[in-house]
Structures are given as structure tokens and as C-alpha cells.
Amino acid sequence: MMYTPQKPSSHAGRWNKRHTALCFFCFFCLSCLFFFHPLIPAAQTSEDKEPAIDEIVISADNKHLLLFATVTHCFTDKMLEGVRNGIPLTFRFDIRLNKVHNNWFDSELVEHKINHTLSYNPIKEEYQVAFAEKDRPEVTRSLEEAKSMMADINGLELYSLNKMHIGSPYSLEIKATLVENTFPLSMHSIIPFTSLWNFETDWRTVEFNY
Amino acid sequence: MLTPDQRKQKQRLTRYVIVFCMLLIPLLAYTQRSLLKGELNLPLSSTILIFALININGLLLLLMLYLILRNLVELVFERKNSILGSRLRVRLVIAFVSLSMIPTIILFLVSLGSVSTAMEYWFNTNVEESLQSSLTLARNLFHETEDQAITLGNHVKQRLEQGDIRIDDTLKLQQRFDTTLSLLPLGAPDALSLITPGLGLIVSAKGKQLAAISLPEIPTEALRKTADSQEPEIITRQVPVGELVQAIMLIQSNEPNQSFLVTTLLIPTEKLILMQSVSKGITDYKQLVMLKAPIKLSMIIMLLIITLLILFGAIWFGFFIARSMTASINKLAEGTQRVANGDLDFTIEKDSNDEMGLLVDSFNSMTSDLLQSNRELAETHQALQQSNLISEQRRRYLETILKHVAAGVIAINEHNEVTTINPFAANLLKINPDLFLHKDFHKALPRSHVSVIENFFHDLLKSGKRSIERHLNLTVRKGETYSLLVNITRLIDEQGRSIGYVIVFDNLTKLEKAQRLAAWQEVARRIAHEIKNPLTPIQLSAQRLRKRYLTTIENDSEIFEQCTGTIISQVDEIKRLVTEFSDFARMPRIKKQQADIIAIATDTLVLYREGHKHISFTLEYDNVPLFSFDAVQLKRVLINLLDNAVSVLAHGGSVSIEIRLHKEEKAVKIILCDNGPGMSDQVRQRLFEPYFSTRKSGTGLGLAIANTIITEHNGLITVRDNEPTGTVFTIELPFQ
Structure with a gap:
């Protein structure tokens, strides 16, 4: 006698590929949440205002185009506490100088990435600010002075004036970011995907004619 | 799936x-x-x-x-x-x-x-406090160094300001610095320098610890700050042997160029390391607290x-x-479940050798045993079916034989129950088999028949033979008597036990009749032949004598005429008889042709109506079409029957003829009834025998001839009693 396997009376009687696919889909949707890095919102300043780049001044000396700018509302109490506890703070300024073409895409002339790093010596009780654009760091015992030095770009040499055309339109784009600090004591190995704090300003664009 | x-x-x-x-x-x-x-x-x-x-x-x-x-x-x-x-x-x-x-x-x-x-x-507060205290200690140490540098610097500055050495007298200044460093070893600075920015470094004296180290330049920014604030400015510089704490002070003098005194104290590397470790410790701890x-x-x-x-x-x-x-x-x-559904042809795979495996093994052996016995059962069933089929075929074959055999077969079992009556027996005996089957014959049959059978059984047993044969004349119904040759056989099974009797009987009636008829025909032929020959000479002689001597004899001419006349007439009579004998012996072959039976009957009856007015003759008939028969011979039969009927109705009566067409039997029946006195059973039995007559004057051949004619037509002639009286002759002819 040949045995004919009895087929289930309904298709849903047994677990089949359709059910597997459904299960996988549900799981996939749920597990996607795992891989979304918790988006830490931009750090709120003590005044609850967004960090921004203000007071952008473009001038020139004999040889170079100079930039002056300030980041405002970029310090939080937590950041400063971290600095006092030995966690250095680094601002990164992304600066691009573009030549504007009216009927074409703008061409990038130069890009600068400038770091300012603030650190604290608890024994000397003094703040040190290191500038990428300067050779020597500045030391001060005043926090306010240190904050000011951190947030300011003073006379950054952007571009050689020889290469610029008088009367031509140019644009300057500038953005400030708080570099994601590495945790001390290799804590980043244990606490992945998080930073204690960060911020990122929007791109500010200034157009000017030379 | x-x-x-x-x-x-x-x-x-x-x-x-x-x-x-x-x-x-x-x-x-x-x-x-x-x-x-x-x-x-x-x-x-x-x-x-x-x-x-x-x-x-x-x-x-x-x-x-x-x-x-x-x-x-x-x-x-x-x-x-x-x-x-x-x-x-x-x-x-x-x-x-x-x-x-x-x-x-x-x-x-x-x-x-x-x-x-x-x-x-x-992260309890004690730890934090102790760490903080250590930091404070380190800090204080640093600040103390700073203060000491300032204090020492002030001290040297005062001496310079009050002193008698001019700023531009570098030699003396050098000597003074060297002396200062050597004189105050414990609280002495590690280096003293006098700087005039316009002229560069003027004087510098180093203690033992900094002797091998070249002092770093004082940044102009620091000198500017000191000059602006008029307060001592502290700067710290890293050197290979440690950290320099330098107090910069402005020397108040009347010189046109500003001079700055730099008092340097060294924090040795070992101490520095300790301080830094304290600092690191507290900062690390605080970071941990944060984290x-x-x-x-x-x-x-x-x-x-x-x-x-x-x-x-x-x-x-x-x-x-x-x-x-x-x-x-x-x-x-x-x-x-599969077993329940009837599927036994499978085995379950054993996954382990433990009790579950044992259970699986037992189950597998059970299913295989069941499968085996099922197969054997199926084979047996098939064989049984086969043998049943064969038995059934044999039984049907036997039944067919019994059904068609031209002999009656009746079987009786050991319990005297009738088990078989074949159709021939049922037709002959005019019985319904269902009324007799599986019933004791003692109860089912009439007593006369029971005694006949019992006599047969008794004879059989007495003879000691398996089978005996007897001749029997059996009256089935009124008017129907058969001559039967009965053979009774005892049935014995393989073990020698008696399982009943089988009675086989052949109907010899027709055979006997035919034999008798043939015998009579032979006799008639011979007699006719023997007698006929001398008759002619006798008659001729008598005629001749009559002719010769009738006119010549005078005496006794009446007697002579009477005698010769008698001889001639009687010879004629004998010739007639002989002719009839001859006719009977030499029955002419029938010649069948399409004829109208109704017309023949009608014509025949006309004659009789005329001749026998005291008898009423009726004719009824169906619409019988022409069919094939010998009209002459059949008329002869009708005449014969009518003659017989008329002969018994001397004082009047009625004679009816019915002619009926039976399409389903393919027969035409001619039924001739009279209301005469009828006849006895003995007469009826011998009615169609030759030379049997109830009349004195009859030859007894009429009905025999009629019977022969009908038989030649493959028909049948029967006789029975009429109700209330009389006789009914039924002629059955095949309708072709």
C-alpha cells in the first residue's frame, strides 16, 4: 500500500514559509530600533539657545584675506564641568571659500579645518587654549577669557589676495562643531555610541565682492 | 511544505x-x-x-x-x-x-x-574628599612655590632698587646674584635673571639644580603684562629636570630702559610627577563620577x-x-494514525538507542507482523475467492445442466427435505418448487406420492445397491398421466455417510407412445399386406361366380345371390379395413402451406351442421392470419374429432370450436369441446393408441392418425374433461 501523506485541512495548519517571512519582517522592524543611534540633540546652553556663528567679519591685510568670527551659546555647564575634570573641549571650525559663478556651480577655492582645544590644569588652576592657527597655546586663569579665546577666530588667514580677482563675487561658508570627545579611561569601549555632549551649528554663508 | x-x-x-x-x-x-x-x-x-x-x-x-x-x-x-x-x-x-x-x-x-x-x-564622599584634599595640597604646594618666587623676587628686587649697583653693571650684578644664590641655599631661588628688553638678557645666575639647564626665554607678552600691571607675573615653563616657576617683576629704576627681574624656582620632576599624579587622580575620579x-x-x-x-x-x-x-x-x-488508516507498509526511523528507540523498534516489528498477516490474509482471501468462484461456476454449470437436462431431478437430503427440483421435474409434475423446497417430503407431498417414494427407498435399501430403477405410471393431474422411468440413487459422501437421495426420472410416455405407434404401424402394414393379397382373388371369384351362375341357377338362386353378395360386400369391408390399416401404416408426409385455419374449420362445420341438426355447432376464433400447415391433414383431424363428438351426442348437445392465436407462445390453439358424457381415466390414457375404440364399430385408428398428423406438425394434441361434462380436445400447432 502506498502511503499518501495527509495534507492539512487548512493552509494555516502548519508553520510555513509565509509565517517565517512575517515573523522575520516584524522582528526586522523592531530590531531596526536597536541600530538607530540615539540622536542626542544639540547641546542646550544654559540660556537654552542654539549655538550659532555670529559677528562674521571678512577683512584683509596686505597679503591675505582675513576672517573674524565668534561662536555664541556654545558652552554648557556640563561641558565646563568636564573641562574642569580634565576632559578637554575641542571646537572644529569648517571654513570654505568659494568663487561664485553666476551661471554655473561655485568653485571651492580653499577649505580650512581649524581646531581650538580648551583644557584645564587643576594644580595651576589655569585654562589653556590651543589654536591650530597659532604656534603657542594661550594660558589664562580666567574662565571667561578662555571661553572667549575658544569661541573666537581672530584674523585667520583665509586666502592669498594675489589669487583673488577684484570685483568678483565670493562666498564664505563657516560651521562650528564640537568634536566628539573620546571618553577618558577607554570608556568609549564600554559606552559605545554616546557622547557626553556635542553641538553643531548650521552652515553660515556670507557672500561678498572683493 | x-x-x-x-x-x-x-x-x-x-x-x-x-x-x-x-x-x-x-x-x-x-x-x-x-x-x-x-x-x-x-x-x-x-x-x-x-x-x-x-x-x-x-x-x-x-x-x-x-x-x-x-x-x-x-x-x-x-x-x-x-x-x-x-x-x-x-x-x-x-x-x-x-x-x-x-x-x-x-x-x-x-x-x-x-x-x-x-x-x-x-563614589562615596570620603574618597572624593580625600582626593580633593590631595589636590588642594598639591595646589598649595604650587602656589607656595609661586609665592616663594614672588617673595624671593621681591626681596632681590628691593635690594636691587635700594642697592648701590647699577643695572647696567652686569659684572657686579652677576656677583650679587651668585652670592644671593649661594648665601641662601635653603630658601634661595634656583635662578635669578635680570632682563632688559631693549638690551636683551643682562645677568643670569643659576643654582645647582639648573646649572646644566639653559633657561627658556621669557615671552615678551609676559614682560608686557608685568610692565602694564606693575604686579609680579608668574609663568611656568617645562624643563627636563622639572617645571620652572618664574616670577617676573619690574625693577623700578631711573634707567631709561625697563628691567625685569625673573626669579626662578624649580619644582623637581619627582615632585612634579607626584603633583601631576594627584591631579590626574582627582580628575580621573571626577570624570568617573561624571560617567x-x-x-x-x-x-x-x-x-x-x-x-x-x-x-x-x-x-x-x-x-x-x-x-x-x-x-x-x-x-x-x-x-x-497511519496504521489506523490501513497503511502498514512503513517503518519509523530510530533516533536513539534508549527506551524511545526500544518503543520505536517494538512498533516497527508490530507493523511488519501486521503487514505480513494482512498479506497472508489477503492471499488466503484471494484463494478463497478464487475457489468460491470456481465453486460458483461449477454450481452454475450444474444448475444449467439440471435446468436443461431432459430428465427430472429431485434431491432429498438425509433429513428427508427436498433440496433440489429441477425445472423439467417441476414442469412435468406441474408443481411450484418453492412450495416443496427445504420441506420434508412427507409433509409436502400427497400421501399417495409419499408412499410411492417410501416404497422406492425401501426397495433401494433392501436391494443393498447404490441405485435402483423402477417404472412408474404417474397421474399428475386429472387427465394427465405419464409413464416415467425412475432411478433412485443413494448419495454417499467421502466419509461413507448417507447424505440423501437423488431421484432421476425420464418421461417415457412419448417414447412409449411412439414405440407403440410404430409397432402398430408395422403390424398394420403387415396385416394389410397379408390380407390384401387374397382379398382380390376372393372378390373376383365371387363376382365371377355371381356373373356365371346367377342367371343359370334356378333352384336356390336367392341363396346363391345372397351368399355371393355377402362375400363381395364383406370383402369390400375387409378391403376398407385393410385400406385404413394401410393408411395408418403408411402415413403420408404432411405438406405445409400457408392456409386459413378459420376457413377450414368453417367449411368443416358447415357439413356437420347440415348433417346433425340436433347438435349445435359454434365456432369462435381470433383473427388468426394465414400460417403454414397441411390443410388436408388438418381437416382430416377436425373431421375425426367432430366424428367422435357427434358419436357421443346421439341425443343432442353442443359442440364448440375455438381457434385462438397465442403470439407469445407462437402457437395456434384449436379447442374442441363437447358436452357429452366424457370419458374415464383409463380410456383417456389409451385414447390415442391405435385400435383403441370405445365404439363397437370403430377401427380405433382415427385419433391415432389425428395424433400422428399433429405430431408431424410438431404440435400437441391433448384431452381433458369438460365442465360439467364432456371432453375437451386441445390441438396446439406452431404458428409459422
Whole structure:
């Protein structure tokens, strides 16, 4: 006698590929949440205002185009506490100088990435600010002075004036970011995907004619 | 729908994946730990690597979670649909999960508590306070050095301002500095320098500690600040032997150029290191305090991951055990269902050598035994069917023989019950077999017949033979008597026991009649031949004598005429008889032709009506078409019958003729009835015999001839009594 396997009376009687696919889909949707890095919102300043780049001044000396700018509302109490506890703070300024073409895409002339790093010596009780654009760091015992030095770009040499055309339109784009600090004591190995704090300003664009 | 093999393969694959995950995760964790400790040197940045490892860990965990959840959902699904084995699996899985979950959760909670407590213990205020105190100490040391530098500087500055040495007298200044450094060894600065920015460094004296070190330049910014603030400015500089604390002071003098005194104190490297370690310690601690929450969270996550791993492992193990246990049970359950549905041609695969394997073996041997006996039963059944078929065929064959044999067969069993009456016997005896079958013949038959049969049995037993033969004249119904040759045989089975009797009888009536007829015909032929020959000479002689001597004899001429006349007439009579004899002996062949029976009957009756007015003759007939028969001979028959009827109705009566067409029997029946006195049984029996007559004057050949004619037509002539009186002759002719 040949045995004919009895087929289930309904298709849903047994677990089949359709059910597997459904299960996988549900799981996939749920597990996607795992891989979304918790988006830490931009750090709120003590005044609850967004960090921004203000007071952008473009001038020139004999040889170079100079930039002056300030980041405002970029310090939080937590950041400063971290600095006092030995966690250095680094601002990164992304600066691009573009030549504007009216009927074409703008061409990038130069890009600068400038770091300012603030650190604290608890024994000397003094703040040190290191500038990428300067050779020597500045030391001060005043926090306010240190904050000011951190947030300011003073006379950054952007571009050689020889290469610029008088009367031509140019644009300057500038953005400030708080570099994601590495945790001390290799804590980043244990606490992945998080930073204690960060911020990122929007791109500010200034157009000017030379 | 997966085949069992595919399903098995898939489960095996899933198992491998889970085992792989479980092995890989600890390996990755170990790698991470090594990276953390800095024990491994890898080309990639350790941050990226750790990031990747954590992601892989997470992926693997998710994969395991997916597989486990899928199994769980599948189990719930099967349980809902009451799939075979699902309930047992659910129970096993629940048991495993509970067994593993309870201690794991307890352990998790305890560990959580321990971690929290430990962290709180590590980060208590005492530790912070002591660290802070150490920092304060270090700071104070530094500040004291600063203050000392200022104090010493002020001291030297005062002496310079009040002193008698001019600023531009470098030699004397040098001597003064050297003396100052040597005179005050304990509280002396490590270096003294006098700087005039317009002229550069003027004088510098170094103590023993800084003798080999070249002092770094004082930044102009610091000199400017000092000049602006008029207050001592402290700067610190790193040197190979430690850190220099330099107090810069403006020397008030009348010189046109400003001079600055730099009093340098060295914080040796050893002390510096200690101070830095204190600083680092406190900052590290404070960072840890800041990171307390994330660290705690990460530890909890790690605990959770491990707990989940253990849980998933337990659940999966539960599934594995449940599946392996229920697989055999499922197979057995499915096997029993198959057996119930009649399928025995299969075996269940044995998965283990334990009691389950033993059960599977027993089941397999049971099904194979059942299959074997089923097969044997089927074969036996088939053989039985075959033999039944053969028996049935034989029985039918015998029945057909019995049905068509031209002899009556009646079988009686050992209980005197009639078991067989074949159709010939039933037709001959005019009985309904159903009334006699399976009944005791003593009760079913009339007493006369019972006694006949019993006599036969008695004779048989007495003779000691298996079979005897007897001749029997049997009157079936009024008017029907048959001459039967009866053969009774005793039936004996293989063991020699009597199982009844079989009575076979042949109807000799026709045969006897035919034999008799043939004998009579032969006699008639011979007699006619023997007698006819001398008749002619006798008659001729008598005629001759009459002719010769009738006119010549005078005496006794009357007697002579009478005698010769008698001789001639009697010879004529004898000739007539002989002619009839001859006719009977030499029956002419019948010549069949299409004829109208109605017309023949009508014509015949006309004659008789005219001749016998005292008898009423009626004719009734169906619409019988022309059919094939010998009209002359049949008329002769009708005349014969009518003659007989008329002869018995001397005082009047009625004679009716009916001519009926029986299409279904393909026969034409001519029924001639008279209401005469009728006849006895003995007469009836011999009615159609030649030379049998109830009349004195009859030759007795009329009905014999009529019978012969009808027989030649393949018909039948019968006689029975009429009601209330009379005789009915029925002629049955085939309708062609």
C-alpha cells in the first residue's frame, strides 16, 4: 500500500514559509530600533539657545584675506564641568571659500579645518587654549577669557589676495562643531555610541565682492 | 511544505547557527576586553574595531533572538492549531525556560544590586574628599612655590632698587646674584635673571639644580603684562629636570630702559610627577563620577546581554530537547494514525538507542507482523475467492445442466427435505418448487406420492445397491398421466455417510407412445399386406361366380345371390379395413402451406351442421392470419374429432370450436369441446393408441392418425374433461 501523506485541512495548519517571512519582517522592524543611534540633540546652553556663528567679519591685510568670527551659546555647564575634570573641549571650525559663478556651480577655492582645544590644569588652576592657527597655546586663569579665546577666530588667514580677482563675487561658508570627545579611561569601549555632549551649528554663508 | 528531510536539514542548520553565535560572542567579548586593556596591537584603530565588534555582537544577539523568537512563535502557532506534539513541546519548553529563567533573573537582580552598591561605594564622599584634599595640597604646594618666587623676587628686587649697583653693571650684578644664590641655599631661588628688553638678557645666575639647564626665554607678552600691571607675573615653563616657576617683576629704576627681574624656582620632576599624579587622580575620579550613570548603564547592558544569552540558550536548549523528545513521539503518533488508516507498509526511523528507540523498534516489528498477516490474509482471501468462484461456476454449470437436462431431478437430503427440483421435474409434475423446497417430503407431498417414494427407498435399501430403477405410471393431474422411468440413487459422501437421495426420472410416455405407434404401424402394414393379397382373388371369384351362375341357377338362386353378395360386400369391408390399416401404416408426409385455419374449420362445420341438426355447432376464433400447415391433414383431424363428438351426442348437445392465436407462445390453439358424457381415466390414457375404440364399430385408428398428423406438425394434441361434462380436445400447432 502506498502511503499518501495527509495534507492539512487548512493552509494555516502548519508553520510555513509565509509565517517565517512575517515573523522575520516584524522582528526586522523592531530590531531596526536597536541600530538607530540615539540622536542626542544639540547641546542646550544654559540660556537654552542654539549655538550659532555670529559677528562674521571678512577683512584683509596686505597679503591675505582675513576672517573674524565668534561662536555664541556654545558652552554648557556640563561641558565646563568636564573641562574642569580634565576632559578637554575641542571646537572644529569648517571654513570654505568659494568663487561664485553666476551661471554655473561655485568653485571651492580653499577649505580650512581649524581646531581650538580648551583644557584645564587643576594644580595651576589655569585654562589653556590651543589654536591650530597659532604656534603657542594661550594660558589664562580666567574662565571667561578662555571661553572667549575658544569661541573666537581672530584674523585667520583665509586666502592669498594675489589669487583673488577684484570685483568678483565670493562666498564664505563657516560651521562650528564640537568634536566628539573620546571618553577618558577607554570608556568609549564600554559606552559605545554616546557622547557626553556635542553641538553643531548650521552652515553660515556670507557672500561678498572683493 | 517542506519534506521531512528538508525540515531536518533546516533544523540542523539553525542549530549550527545558534551554536556558532554562542561561541562567537564570548570570543568577541574576549577580544574586546583585550583591546580595552591594550593587550592587543591591531592595525585598525581600536575604537573602530571595538565599535565593529560591538555591532557584530549586537547582530549576533539579534540573530539568536530572532531564531529563538521564531521558534517560540512557531510553537505558539502550532499549539493554537493543535499540531501533533505541540502540547508536549510547549510543556517542555516552559519547564526549561522556567528552570533557567528563575535563577537567571535572580542572579541578574542580585548582580544589578551588587553593581549599584559597588558603584555607590566607589563614589562615596570620603574618597572624593580625600582626593580633593590631595589636590588642594598639591595646589598649595604650587602656589607656595609661586609665592616663594614672588617673595624671593621681591626681596632681590628691593635690594636691587635700594642697592648701590647699577643695572647696567652686569659684572657686579652677576656677583650679587651668585652670592644671593649661594648665601641662601635653603630658601634661595634656583635662578635669578635680570632682563632688559631693549638690551636683551643682562645677568643670569643659576643654582645647582639648573646649572646644566639653559633657561627658556621669557615671552615678551609676559614682560608686557608685568610692565602694564606693575604686579609680579608668574609663568611656568617645562624643563627636563622639572617645571620652572618664574616670577617676573619690574625693577623700578631711573634707567631709561625697563628691567625685569625673573626669579626662578624649580619644582623637581619627582615632585612634579607626584603633583601631576594627584591631579590626574582627582580628575580621573571626577570624570568617573561624571560617567557614573553611563558606566552603570553599560554594565547593566552587559549583564542584560549575558542574561539574555543564558536565557536564549536555555530556551533554545529547551526547544532542542523538546523537539528531540517529541520527534520520536510524533513519529509514533503519526505511525499509529497511519496504521489506523490501513497503511502498514512503513517503518519509523530510530533516533536513539534508549527506551524511545526500544518503543520505536517494538512498533516497527508490530507493523511488519501486521503487514505480513494482512498479506497472508489477503492471499488466503484471494484463494478463497478464487475457489468460491470456481465453486460458483461449477454450481452454475450444474444448475444449467439440471435446468436443461431432459430428465427430472429431485434431491432429498438425509433429513428427508427436498433440496433440489429441477425445472423439467417441476414442469412435468406441474408443481411450484418453492412450495416443496427445504420441506420434508412427507409433509409436502400427497400421501399417495409419499408412499410411492417410501416404497422406492425401501426397495433401494433392501436391494443393498447404490441405485435402483423402477417404472412408474404417474397421474399428475386429472387427465394427465405419464409413464416415467425412475432411478433412485443413494448419495454417499467421502466419509461413507448417507447424505440423501437423488431421484432421476425420464418421461417415457412419448417414447412409449411412439414405440407403440410404430409397432402398430408395422403390424398394420403387415396385416394389410397379408390380407390384401387374397382379398382380390376372393372378390373376383365371387363376382365371377355371381356373373356365371346367377342367371343359370334356378333352384336356390336367392341363396346363391345372397351368399355371393355377402362375400363381395364383406370383402369390400375387409378391403376398407385393410385400406385404413394401410393408411395408418403408411402415413403420408404432411405438406405445409400457408392456409386459413378459420376457413377450414368453417367449411368443416358447415357439413356437420347440415348433417346433425340436433347438435349445435359454434365456432369462435381470433383473427388468426394465414400460417403454414397441411390443410388436408388438418381437416382430416377436425373431421375425426367432430366424428367422435357427434358419436357421443346421439341425443343432442353442443359442440364448440375455438381457434385462438397465442403470439407469445407462437402457437395456434384449436379447442374442441363437447358436452357429452366424457370419458374415464383409463380410456383417456389409451385414447390415442391405435385400435383403441370405445365404439363397437370403430377401427380405433382415427385419433391415432389425428395424433400422428399433429405430431408431424410438431404440435400437441391433448384431452381433458369438460365442465360439467364432456371432453375437451386441445390441438396446439406452431404458428409459422
